[in-house]
Amino acid sequence: RSNLAGVRHILLVLSGKGGVGKSTIATELALSLRHSGKKVGILDVDLCGPSIPRMFRAQDNDVHQCDSGWVPVFVDQDKSISLMSIGFLLEKPDDAVVWRGPKKNALIKQFVADVAWGDLDFLIVDTPPGTSDEHISTVEALRPYKPLGAILVTTPQAVSVGDVRRELTFCKKTGLRVLGIVENMSGFVCPHCSECTNIFSKGGGEELAKHAGVPFLGCVPLDPQLSQSLEEGRDFIQEFPKSSAFPALAHITQQILDGTLQRSS
Amino acid sequence: RAVSPGSWFELGSCTKGARVFSLRDLDFGDSPAQACFQWGGLVGWFVFQVALLDIDICGPSIPKMMGLEGEQVHQSGSGWSPVYVEENLGVMSVGFLLSSPDDAVIWRGPKKNGLIKQFLRDVDWGEIDYLIVDTPPGTSDEHLSIVQYLSAAHIDGAVIITTPQEVSLQDVRKEINFCHKVKLPIIGVVENMSGFICPKCKNESQIFPPTTGGAEKMCQNLNVSLLGKVPLDPQIGRSCDKGQSFLSEAPESPATSSYRNIIQRIQEYCDQHPFQEEKII
Ligand SMILES: Nc1ncnc2c1ncn2[C@@H]1O[C@H](COP(=O)(O)OP(=O)(O)OP(=O)(O)O)[C@@H](O)[C@H]1O
Ligand SMILES: [Mg+2]
Ligand SMILES: [Zn+2]
Ligand SMILES: [Zn+2]
Numbered sequence: 001r002s003n004l005a006g007v008r009h010i011l012l013v014l015s016g017k018g019g020v021g022k023s024t025i026a027t028e029l030a031l032s033l034r035h036s037g038k039k040v041g042i043l044d045v046d047l048c049g050p051s052i053p054r055m056f057r058a059q060d061n062d063v064h065q066c067d068s069g070w071v072p073v074f075v076d077q078d079k080s081i082s083l084m085s086i087g088f089l090l091e092k093p094d095d096a097v098v099w100r101g102p103k104k105n106a107l108i109k110q111f112v113a114d115v116a117w118g119d120l121d122f123l124i125v126d127t128p129p130g131t132s133d134e135h136i137s138t139v140e141a142l143r144p145y146k147p148l149g150a151i152l153v154t155t156p157q158a159v160s161v162g163d164v165r166r167e168l169t170f171c172k173k174t175g176l177r178v179l180g181i182v183e184n185m186s187g188f189v190c191p192h193c194s195e196c197t198n199i200f201s202k203g204g205g206e207e208l209a210k211h212a213g214v215p216f217l218g219c220v221p222l223d224p225q226l227s228q229s230l231e232e233g234r235d236f237i238q239e240f241p242k243s244s245a246f247p248a249l250a251h252i253t254q255q256i257l258d259g260t261l262q263r264s265s
Numbered sequence: 266r267a268v269s270p271g272s273w274f275e276l277g278s279c280t281k282g283a284r285v286f287s288l289r290d291l292d293f294g295d296s297p298a299q300a301c302f303q304w305g306g307l308v309g310w311f312v313f314q315v316a317l318l319d320i321d322i323c324g325p326s327i328p329k330m331m332g333l334e335g336e337q338v339h340q341s342g343s344g345w346s347p348v349y350v351e352e353n354l355g356v357m358s359v360g361f362l363l364s365s366p367d368d369a370v371i372w373r374g375p376k377k378n379g380l381i382k383q384f385l386r387d388v389d390w391g392e393i394d395y396l397i398v399d400t401p402p403g404t405s406d407e408h409l410s411i412v413q414y415l416s417a418a419h420i421d422g423a424v425i426i427t428t429p430q431e432v433s434l435q436d437v438r439k440e441i442n443f444c445h446k447v448k449l450p451i452i453g454v455v456e457n458m459s460g461f462i463c464p465k466c467k468n469e470s471q472i473f474p475p476t477t478g479g480a481e482k483m484c485q486n487l488n489v490s491l492l493g494k495v496p497l498d499p500q501i502g503r504s505c506d507k508g509q510s511f512l513s514e515a516p517e518s519p520a521t522s523s524y525r526n527i528i529q530r531i532q533e534y535c536d537q538h539p540f541q542e543e544k545i546i
Contacts, residue, residue: 016323017326019433023432047405048402048403048436049402051435051436054432094435094439094442095442096443098443098447099404099405100405100406100409101374101405101406102374104405128403131323131372132322132374132406133373133374133405133406157502157503157506162329165366165367166324166368166370169368169369170369173371174371188470190463190465190466190468191470192463192466192468193465193468197463197499198499199499200499201499201503224472227430227472231432231476232476
């Protein structure tokens with residue numbers, strides 16, 4: 001029995017640019033799926049800059065071995081969220097992983113084959129930016145398990161949106177379905193005067209989704225409570241339902257859930 | 266004196282000035298590329314001849330930021346000629362080699378390395394004082410290759426870009442360790458997006474909170490210099506999108522003076538660590 005046999009849906013989070021919020025979306029999606037009663041795993045294939053361990057305040061954990069492979073790191077007693085990341089394998093947290101492609105590919109294959117996830121409703125794959133070794137290897141290794149598709153994250157401005165266009169082409173070429181585009185860091189509401197400033201402009205993600213004929217999942221505003229929660233590894237979805245980013249994140253999750261319902265019916 | 270094609274080694278011997286090498290991207294709106302662009306632009310205001318090389322093969326953003334989208338690279342007897350923004354600022358990027366903005370470069374390491382080698386060997390940069398290299402995030406093929414290929418030419422050092430929060434800093438510490446490992450000198454760290462001043466009420470908000478003391482504390486702990494902090498300014502992103510130089514578009518912005526200081530510090534660094542031509546002869 002393969003280690004992914006008990007995983008119902010696999011989705012990837014992709015972006016062309018660095019720092020646009022892939023890990024953030026992966027994390028908040030996992031947290032909100034948990035709130036809907038789902039069991040979720042996150043596989044972090046960002047080997048040079050893993051952020052998932054810290055975003056769950058799990059960075060001090062190690063990975064253990066069991067009969068069926070590597071045991072993922074559980075973030076809670078209920079084992080409702082489990083994680084796997086190179087961050088758990090490094091001797092020192094600041095160690096640089098100075099690897100060329102082939103070594104990265106080998107570890108990704110191992111991550112896909114050897115992690116004992118058990119039963120999961122969702123496995124979310126957080127990726128580094130780009131369309132290179134990690135992405136090709138991940139998509140190839142996951143192909144037999146028929147991933148549900150990919151969520152593409154962008155920031156509103158044209159430069160980042162240009163990178164998502166290339167990412168769309170990547171999905172097309174590799175046969176990965178695009179679940180939709182998320183526009184992150186879309187506007188900032190000043191906590192002092194409530195004025196909304198579009199720091200990174202606005203609307204690029206939605207326009208691109210229309211142009212490419214893929215679903216638009218929503219705009220997540222810049223929200224200091226969100227960045228603060230991620231810094232401290234807190235459950236933003238539980239603690240800040242009144243914050244500006246909450247409705248957008250909840251809406252994205254709902255669309256993913258609706259999509260899986262449609263698919264299984 | 267023009268660089269003859271066929272040897273990136275020679276590139277080193279022809280550039281009498283400094284090569285600045287920018288690493289890691291922790292960026293919203295692509296700060297390193299942005300920074301490179303702005304530095305390139307400003308350094309270009311002086312009398313220097315500047316080359317900007319974008320080795321972000323899978324996500325090249327330099328062409329868009331420079332307002333050079335759709336430009337093509339020309340082939341001449343002496344190799345590929347860079348695309349010139351100004352007479353003294355030449356640019357090369359994989360973006361110029363793609364036929365449509367939707368083209369994806371889905372390449373594994375060896376192919377990326379091959380192109381980087383070609384950029385260094387086959388581009389006729391002419392005589393340049395500064396070569397600025399914009400890199401993708403990470404510590405992998407592109408980074409190892411550029412350091413290796415330029416080793417004979419002597420790299421002055423790396424400028425590392427971060428944002429104030431720990432999620433970013435943890436990646437930057439890895440990048441600093443990478444530099445130590447490959448013996449690449451670190452010119453310093455730039456903290457980007459430090460604080461946002463509301464254009465309406467002028468109050469400052471920390472959108473990316475420095476929960477562990479920001480770049481300042483990290484630099485102290487790791488004994489590297491902090492070159493400066495650049496505040497978030499919506500105008501920077503807008504200028505980059507339109508391919509305009511922010512430094513000339515918004516001369517009064519605090520971000521502009523911060524950029525100027527940083528550029529000056531980089532120049533001082535390069536002047537104090539002059540390029541020794543003897544080394545490679
Ligand atoms: N909507 C938002 N509001 C406030 N902060 C945000 C938002 N989205 C992301 N951030 C912050 O921006 C930073 C970068 O986000 P994140 O690490 O998720 O990006 P990434 O795309 O995964 O980056 P990388 O390419 O390095 O993996 C993080 O510190 C995160 O907390
Ligand atoms: Mg990430
Ligand atoms: Zn305000
Ligand atoms: Zn970038």
